[in-house]
Amino acid sequence: MTTKGKITVIGLGAMGVTLAKLLLQAGYTVTVWNRSADKAKELVEAGVVLAESAAAAIAASPVTVICVYDYKATVAILHTPEVEAVLEGRTLLQLTTISPAEARSSLEWATVNGAGYVNGAIQAAPSQMGRPDTPILVSGNKQVLQSVYSLLEVFGGGISNLGENIAAAPTVDLATLSYIYGSSIGFFHGARVMEAEGLPVNEFGDIVAGITPTFGEFLKYEGNKIHTNDYTIGESPLRISVEATARIEQAAIEAGINTEFPALAASLLRRADAAGYGSEEIAAVMKVLRAS
Numbered sequence: 375m376t377t378k379g380k381i382t383v384i385g386l387g388a389m390g391v392t393l394a395k396l397l398l399q400a401g402y403t404v405t406v407w408n409r410s411a412d413k414a415k416e417l418v419e420a421g422v423v424l425a426e427s428a429a430a431a432i433a434a435s436p437v438t439v440i441c442v443y444d445y446k447a448t449v450a451i452l453h454t455p456e457v458e459a460v461l462e463g464r465t466l467l468q469l470t471t472i473s474p475a476e477a478r479s480s481l482e483w484a485t486v487n488g489a490g491y492v493n494g495a496i497q498a499a500p501s502q503m504g505r506p507d508t509p510i511l512v513s514g515n516k517q518v519l520q521s522v523y524s525l526l527e528v529f530g531g532g533i534s535n536l537g538e539n540i541a542a543a544p545t546v547d548l549a550t551l552s553y554i555y556g557s558s559i560g561f562f563h564g565a566r567v568m569e570a571e572g573l574p575v576n577e578f579g580d581i582v583a584g585i586t587p588t589f590g591e592f593l594k595y596e597g598n599k600i601h602t603n604d605y606t607i608g609e610s611p612l613r614i615s616v617e618a619t620a621r622i623e624q625a626a627i628e629a630g631i632n633t634e635f636p637a638l639a640a641s642l643l644r645r646a647d648a649a650g651y652g653s654e655e656i657a658a659v660m661k662v663l664r665a666s
């Protein structure tokens with residue numbers, strides 16, 4: 375196998391192991407370090423080098439990928455005199471899920487220590503990594519980003535470069551996770567609705583997957599409405615959703631099932647209606663969110 379270059383991966387949880395494997399398969403010389411060394415066993419058998427310390431791992435390659443549990447773990451591993459002593463001239467690609475403020479602090483710390491730093495946010499599960507469409511958000515300095523781009527492509531072809539603002543990737547990550555958790559909880563409520571009516575829930579996922587592309591189009595439209603702050607009705611009047619969410623809440627009460635999710639949705643839409651936005655596009659609910 376041809377060698378493409380040296381890369382270090384710090385963190386061998388479910389995601390870090392996957393990243394290291396993908397890099398090895400792509401022909402990189404991979405060095406790893408993990409707090410619990412036993413997690414490297416399988417990788418070492420496959421040809422990866424296990425470094426004795428985080429500092430030694432970083433010193434082994436021009437670029438280090440970090441993928442640990444959270445920012446606290448990142449700081450525990452990296453903010454040590456030993457690591458700071460080897461950072462000059464190296465590049466760090468942060469793939470741990472961190473907050474926008476933590477990304478800004480990380481960039482500041484890396485810059486003080488002479489290292490390039492870019493922030494990514496993985497939008498897929500380990501088994502979905504390395505595909506042509508695996509979504510990865512990334513932001514940071516243009517030149518630094520350019521230097522890690524081919525490496526990112528090993529992790530997934532669906533790269534969204536969000537520009538030079540280091541906090542952009544973690545911010546969009548928060549936004550996409552808000553969407554995912556909101557829709558997941560809606561999905562679970564929907565499953566409960568079906569279950570309560572004695573309908574088979576195993577078909578529900580297929581039905582939702584089928585409507586998702588159409589729904590994605592709808593959300594793109596609503597996003598543009600918010601961006602332009604123009605809530606003239608184009609697709610879906612807010613009032614329809616006031617009634618729909620009230621109906622879902624009422625049906626949950628009648629079925630004797632949990633009402634928390636429809637109560638939240640119905641309450642937001644009722645407030646938008648009361649504020650006079652009923653005859654506007656549904657995206658006008660944004661005006662209620664902005665006011666609180």
Ligand code: NAP
Pocket residue numbers: 385386387388389390408409410413441442443444446447450451469470471472496497498499500
């Ligand atoms: P994981 O399996 O829970 O692994 C956590 C990793 O962090 C392990 O390497 C662990 O080391 C290390 N760690 C935790 N606390 C530490 C500390 N105080 N000091 C040093 N090391 C510490 O997590 P994962 O699934 O690989 O996820 C890693 C990152 O990827 C997370 O930020 C996650 O949000 C992000 N991500 C994951 C997924 C996913 O589906 N898994 C998807 C998208 C993004 P030990 O082995 O020693 O415990």
